[in-house]
Amino acid sequence: MIGPRHMPLVLKQVWRQRTRSLLTVLGVAVAMFLFASVQAMDRGVTRATSATRADTVLVVYRENRYCPFSSRLPEHYLQRIARLPGVASVVPMKIVVNNCRASLDVITFRGVPAEGFRQYARAMTFLDGSFEKFEARGDAAVIGEALARRRGFRVGDGFDAAGITVNVAGIIRSDEPQDENVAYVHLGFLQRANERNQEGIVTQFNVRVTDAALLPQVARAIDEEFQDDQDPTHTRTEKAFVEAAARDVVEIVRFTRWLGWGCLAAVLALVGNAIVLSVQDRVKEHAIMQTLGFGRGLLARLIVAEGLVLGLIGGSLGTAGACALLWLRPVSFSTEGINLTVSAPPGLLAAGVVGSAVLGALAGLVPAWQASRREIAACFRAV
Amino acid sequence: MEREAIIRCRALTRSYRKGETVITPLDGMDLDVPEGDFLALMGPSGSGKTTLLNLVAGIDRPTSGSLRIAGVELAEVPPAKLAAFRAEHIGYIFQLYNLVPVLTAYENVELPLLLRRELSRRERHARVAAALGLVGLADRHDHFPRQLSGGQEQRVAIARAIVPDPKIIVADEPTGDLDRASAGAVMELLGRLNRELGKTIVMVTHDPRTAGHARRVLHLDKGRLVREDQHDHEPALAGEGMAR
Numbered sequence: 049m050i051g052p053r054h055m056p057l058v059l060k061q062v063w064r065q066r067t068r069s070l071l072t073v074l075g076v077a078v079a080m081f082l083f084a085s086v087q088a089m090d091r092g093v094t095r096a097t098s099a100t101r102a103d104t105v106l107v108v109y110r111e112n113r114y115c116p117f118s119s120r121l122p123e124h125y126l127q128r129i130a131r132l133p134g135v136a137s138v139v140p141m142k143i144v145v146n147n148c149r150a151s152l153d154v155i156t157f158r159g160v161p162a163e164g165f166r167q168y169a170r171a172m173t174f175l176d177g178s179f180e181k182f183e184a185r186g187d188a189a190v191i192g193e194a195l196a197r198r199r200g201f202r203v204g205d206g207f208d209a210a211g212i213t214v215n216v217a218g219i220i221r222s223d224e225p226q227d228e229n230v231a232y233v234h235l236g237f238l239q240r241a242n243e244r245n246q247e248g249i250v251t252q253f254n255v256r257v258t259d260a261a262l263l264p265q266v267a268r269a270i271d272e273e274f275q276d277d278q279d280p281t282h283t284r285t286e287k288a289f290v291e292a293a294a295r296d297v298v299e300i301v302r303f304t305r306w307l308g309w310g311c312l313a314a315v316l317a318l319v320g321n322a323i324v325l326s327v328q329d330r331v332k333e334h335a336i337m338q339t340l341g342f343g344r345g346l347l348a349r350l351i352v353a354e355g356l357v358l359g360l361i362g363g364s365l366g367t368a369g370a371c372a373l374l375w376l377r378p379v380s381f382s383t384e385g386i387n388l389t390v391s392a393p394p395g396l397l398a399a400g401v402v403g404s405a406v407l408g409a410l411a412g413l414v415p416a417w418q419a420s421r422r423e424i425a426a427c428f429r430a431v
Numbered sequence: 432m433e434r435e436a437i438i439r440c441r442a443l444t445r446s447y448r449k450g451e452t453v454i455t456p457l458d459g460m461d462l463d464v465p466e467g468d469f470l471a472l473m474g475p476s477g478s479g480k481t482t483l484l485n486l487v488a489g490i491d492r493p494t495s496g497s498l499r500i501a502g503v504e505l506a507e508v509p510p511a512k513l514a515a516f517r518a519e520h521i522g523y524i525f526q527l528y529n530l531v532p533v534l535t536a537y538e539n540v541e542l543p544l545l546l547r548r549e550l551s552r553r554e555r556h557a558r559v560a561a562a563l564g565l566v567g568l569a570d571r572h573d574h575f576p577r578q579l580s581g582g583q584e585q586r587v588a589i590a591r592a593i594v595p596d597p598k599i600i601v602a603d604e605p606t607g608d609l610d611r612a613s614a615g616a617v618m619e620l621l622g623r624l625n626r627e628l629g630k631t632i633v634m635v636t637h638d639p640r641t642a643g644h645a646r647r648v649l650h651l652d653k654g655r656l657v658r659e660d661q662h663d664h665e666p667a668l669a670g671e672g673m674a675r
Contacts, residue, residue: 053545053552060533336529339490340543340591341518343511424490 050349058353072322076362079311084370084400086308091393093301096225097291104260107289108253111280116143116251123248132269134262139164140250142238146210154382155209156230159238177203177218188217194228194378212241229380229387294386319411323355327415335427344420351416352409359408367400438464442496456482458654469625469632471645479654480635488601489517518546522592524602528584530576536587537572543595562590582613602634606641618644
């Protein structure tokens with residue numbers, strides 16, 4: 049595009065109108081911060097709701113119930129589900145949340161039997177603490193990494209939520225988005241923790257099937273098994289269950305994609321405006337440079353490079369700021385016990401930096417073209 | 432033996448439309464400027480001096496007629512290559528210096544050299560240092576234009592014009608904005624460039640004292656050549672460039 053020898057010239061022109069350039073960079077940074085945040089939210093929804101070939105988990109819920117408070121299933125369904133063909137394992141789960149509404153800081157307790165949890169937690173990595181510590185205490189909790197960072201919990205800490213007091217026995221990292229913001233506790237402990245004794249009652253069953261291809265037929269078989277019982281079931285894949293349960297939040301997050309596109313348009317407009325003003329200020333100077341032998345193409349490329357620099361600096365600051373904030377203070381949308389974790393996807397920083405640089409360059413195209421088309425003599429006559 | 436004309440105009444005409452009126456600032460000019468000549472163009476405002484200068488500098492196009500610069504018919508040079516032609520053959524000195532305000536004296540002089548890919552940073556530095564030394568501003572290389580006097584700014588502009596070692600220097604009223612002492616210094620410098628480095632100089636001026644430094648003075652009026660005066664100066668040694 050332009051040689052390294054031209055870069056000092058470009059940077060000096062950018063730095064020439066410091067206030068204007070700083071305001072432009074600030075505007076681009078804010079826009080790219082929002083864009084990166086929207087991308088991170090979108091990624092959280094996509095991760096939580098997009099099925100993959102590796103997904104082999106079904107969620108069995110009480111039919112026509114949509115909230116962990118209202119879904120109550122007998123724990124003894126466990127044996128009948130486990131006997132069905134294609135079922136690899138079943139974990140009964142009781143779910144209690146400290147806030148049933150959509151919120152950014154919900155703690156979701158998942159009560160699981162210790163023996164089932166050991167098998168269920170095979171894909172999890174203990175960052176601190178251990179499974180043995182979990183087994184050793186009745187009020188022990190194994191919490192997700194995002195929850196630990198958000199609340200600053202460490203192993204050995206006690207905390208209280210929804211009237212339940214637990215002690216942190218481990219902090220886990222998991223590929224499953226739902227695990228990042230929950231606190232796993234003993235099933236019996238959680239059933240008894242409520243003011244109404246709910247022993248023998250669970251919220252749902254998480255069923256792992258032997259083959260992903262069997263998911264539809266196992267789900268059908270489970271629902272048929274209990275269709276005439278007092279508590280009929282509705283079984284879906286975990287991702288479909290999440291999408292249905294958190295439909296409102298998912299729709300809101302998906303709407304924010306438009307805000308993301310708006311942010312990019314704002315970057316384009318901000319840089320474009322700055323470059324147009326800068327070029328208008330320098331009509332004579334461009335005529336001088338052309339007189340010295342700077343070709344129209346080179347002049348245009350220098351102006352485009354100014355836009356690129358503004359976009360690059362602002363975009364880098366904004367995207368890096370968003371990524372840093374999400375890393376330091378993880379956020380998750382929780383509703384009905386479902387967590388949608390906002391996390392910076394791999395490559396977001398690079399995409400934001402490159403994208404904003406490209407947008408900056410695009411914003412400079414029109415003023416660059418206009419400046420390069422001016423007749424030199426006419427410019428001298430005009431100023 | 433008569434030297435070859437580095438600038439050759441035949442029936443050179445430039446006209447443009449302003450509203451309903453067609454203005455012809457240059458009307459059928461015939462002119463030969465030998466290499467190493469020092470030419471002053473004089474005349475009242477609107478006589479076509481600057482138009483002729485701009486045509487010679489390749490920043491304006493003739494409406495009709497022929498204009499050959501260094502053996503090249505300018506009308507035949509594609510617009511895309513005209514800038515390269517200017518960079519190679521023409522050094523332009525403006526009345527109001529026209530330095531880039533955010534660049535230091537050194538960087539202003541370096542500007543035309545940024546177009547030369549074949550020059551390394553070290554070579555560019557050597558050339559800029561030589562040019563600034565020639566105009567007596569080696570110690571002002573890191574000064575911005577606002578930190579220089581008018582005469583110093585014009586000398587930086589001269590250094591910028593000569594640093595790519597062009598054969599032709601065009602100057603549009605180079606002393607028009609200077610006091611008498613600074614004007615004298617600038618004209619002395621242009622005289623040296625002509626005599627010692629063989630630069631062909633075409634200069635527009637209103638000032639007879641400034642014109643007195645030239646070997647030939649052409650008087651223009653209404654776009655035509657009306658009179659030519661010859662001064663008895665030492666002719667330049669054609670072809671003695673600064674970077675040889």
